Amino acid sequence: MKLSVDTHTHTISSGHAYSTVLENAYAAAQRGLSLMCVTDHAPTMPGAPHFWHFANQRVLPRFLHGVGVIRGVETNILNTDGEIDMDVRILDMLDWVIASFHEPIFHPADKQQHTLALVKAIESGRIDAVGHPGNPNFDFDYETVVRTAAKHNVVLEINNSSLCGSRAGSEKRCEDIAACIKEFGGRITTGSDAHFAYDVGNFEHVKQLLNKVAFPTEQVVTHTPATFLRFLQERGRQPIEAFAALY
Structure with a gap:
């Protein structure tokens, strides 16, 4: 399965990552990606940037090294009311x-x-995606969350980093979550969760998992840039004029 968009990357601004936006974009270009999301950690995460960092993303060019730049954030779920920071x-x-x-x-x-x-x-x-839901420290009712996400057009992430050691014990859970989405509907996004440029666009383990469960391509919003950009519009975002040729 071809994956053209990395929806989860971190820069040095996150405090525990090691590459710049430019370095990540170059790595994305080397991997043949069309789009890359900049998703540094939101302010309550230790070492994360001030909220001005996110408000000022308007200064980022829409293309770097030929890769489209999506301006984003990885927020933290704060409590059982579902508030984010x-x-x-x-x-x-x-x-x-x-x-x-x-x-x-x-x-x-x-x-x-x-x-x-x-x-x-x-x-x-307020959210477009649930990040790394396979984390075994945060068990949840798969069917309830998957059905709710499908109803509200929110995607769940299959996170490559979770599948290769960053959150030990995620592998089977991610497989079960993907199978649940396949059965009950909804869609997924795919993110490297890169904290160093070399990992941007690395979906090796994601692809293996999706092949294992025979996950339908039409339920993957990162399959093509057009699929992802249309999803953003479905979520109520205005079309991004700079990306007109990618739709």
């Missing part, structure tokens, strides 16, 4: 919003609380 005024300036559980922010609790937090975050209308 980014003001709606900033969210409205961005193209793409991931919401994730991170242990320093949302201390792992139980399956019911995790499920409630995810459902509320999805229902809020």
Whole structure:
């Protein structure tokens, strides 16, 4: 399966990543990507940048090294009300919003609380994707979350980093989540979760998993740039004029 968009990358601004936007874009070009999302950690994550960092993404060119740049953020799910750590005024300036559980922010609790937090975050209308849902520290009711995400047109992420050691124990869970989405509907996004440029666009383990469960291409929003850009419009975003040739 061809994957043309990396929807989850970090730069040095995240505090524990090691490459710049330019370095990531160059790596994306070398991998043959069409689009790359810049998704640094939102402010409550230790070491993360101030909210001005996200508001100022308008200065980023729409193309770097020939790769389209999507302006985004990886927010933190804060509580069982599904609140995230980014003001709606900033969210409205961005193209793409991931919401994730991170242990320093949302201390792992139980399956019911995790499920409630995810459902509320999805229902809020403020997020486009759930990041690395395979994390075994945050068990949840797959069917409930998958059905809610499908209803609200929010995608769940299959995260390459989770499949190669960053969140040990994610592999089987990601496989089960993908199978659940295949059965009950909805779509996925694919992210490298790169914290170093060499990993941008690395979907080796994602592709293996999707092949293993025979996941339908039409349920993958990152299959082509046009598929991803149309998804953003479905989410209520205005078309990005600079990317007109990619639709």
